[in-house]
Structures are given as structure tokens and as C-alpha cells.
Amino acid sequence: MELGTIIVLLLIAGVAVYIISLYNRLVRLRNQVRNGWRQIDVQLKRRHDLIPNLVETVKDYMSYEQETLQQVVQARSRAVETEGKGPEAAMAAEQGLSGALGRLFALMENYPDLKANQNVQQLMEELSSTENRIAFSRQHYNDSVMAKNTAVESFPSNIVANLFSFRKDTYFEIETQERAVPRVSLR
Numbered sequence: 019m020e021l022g023t024i025i026v027l028l029l030i031a032g033v034a035v036y037i038i039s040l041y042n043r044l045v046r047l048r049n050q051v052r053n054g055w056r057q058i059d060v061q062l063k064r065r066h067d068l069i070p071n072l073v074e075t076v077k078d079y080m081s082y083e084q085e086t087l088q089q090v091v092q093a094r095s096r097a098v099e100t101e102g103k104g105p106e107a108a109m110a111a112e113q114g115l116s117g118a119l120g121r122l123f124a125l126m127e128n129y130p131d132l133k134a135n136q137n138v139q140q141l142m143e144e145l146s147s148t149e150n151r152i153a154f155s156r157q158h159y160n161d162s163v164m165a166k167n168t169a170v171e172s173f174p175s176n177i178v179a180n181l182f183s184f185r186k187d188t189y190f191e192i193e194t195q196e197r198a199v200p201r202v203s204l205r
Contacts, residue, residue, distance in 0.1 A: 054159030
């Protein structure tokens with residue numbers, strides 16, 4: 019074989035190996051994003067399971083707040099309906115559920131007997147723990163999305179990404195109202 023032919027074949031083989039490694043990296047990053055979402059989904063399911071118990075426990079104490087309880091139940095139903103429909107649908111529904119739960123928790127502060135109830139305290143602890151797990155899972159998911167999106171947009175992996183239809187993913191962001199620091203008054 020001629021030296022020029024060998025060099026050309028080695029260059030072609032090197033480019034092929036490089037393209038394969040870029041493709042495999044994109045697949046790994048896509049799978050990390052999917053796994054990150056599955057971790058969030060597990061915690062959201064746990065949250066959805068806790069909410070009916072909480073509503074059932076507090077409804078007798080909060081007889082004048084039935085509208086708020088109904089909003090929580092409806093928001094939970096919308097969130098449950100999005101299961102399996104992908105991150106974008108779930109994110110929108112979960113924002114509504116978070117808002118409804120926030121209103122419920124704010125109203126619960128006005129009911130000392132309710133706050134002293136052992137069942138309510140236990141459910142609130144479990145829900146708080148679940149919210150922390152969701153936050154941790156959301157951070158992992160967003161880190162994975164950032165890594166994948168960077169690879170999809172960066173040269174030369176963007177060429178391979180476009181060639182094999184890898185697309186950017188959506189971050190799981192919180193709404194502006196949830197970013198606001200709650201006011202606490204001790205008077």
C-alpha cells in the first residue's frame with residue numbers, strides 16, 4: 019500500500035472515531051437528563067400521594083377555607099394528569115400546585131389547633147422533606163440539562179448533534195413569585 023493511502027485511511031479512521039466519541043457523549047448526556055427527570059418524577063409522585071392526606075386532615079379545621087382546599091385538590095389533579103407527558107407539561111402543572119400549597123400553608127398559620135395536631139405536623143414534615151428532595155433533584159436535572167445543552171451548542175459536537183437530531187432540553191425553573199423571600203413578622 020502506498021504511504022499516501024495509509025495516511026488518508028488513518029485520517030478517515032481518526033475522524034470516524036472522533037465522531038463516534040462525540041455521539042456517545044451526547045447519548046450519555048441525554049440519558050443523564052432523562053435520569054434526572056425520572057428522579058424528579060419519583061419525588062413529585064410522593065408529593066402527589068401526600069397531598070390528599072394533608073387536605074383530608076386539615077379540612078375539618080379549616081371549614082372557612084374550602085376554596086383554598088379545593089384549589090389544592092384541583093392543582094394536584096392537574097399535576098397528576100401530566101405524569102408521563104414529559105418535563106415541560108409537568109413543570110407547568112407543578113408550578114400551579116406549588117402556588118396552591120403555598121397559599122394553604124400560609125392559611126394554616128391562622129389555625130393554632132391545626133398546627134398543634136400531630137398528624138398535620140407529621141404530614142408537614144414529610145411534605146417538607148419531599149420538597150427538599152425535589153429541590154435537590156431539580157438541581158441535578160438542571161446541571162445535566164446544562165451539560166447536554168452546552169454539548170449540543172458547542173463546536174464541533176453541535177455538528178454531530180444536528181446530524182443525529184439531538185436537541186436542547188428545558189430547565190426546570192421556578193416562577194418569579196416563588197423566588198421572593200417570604201416576609202416574617204413576629205409582632
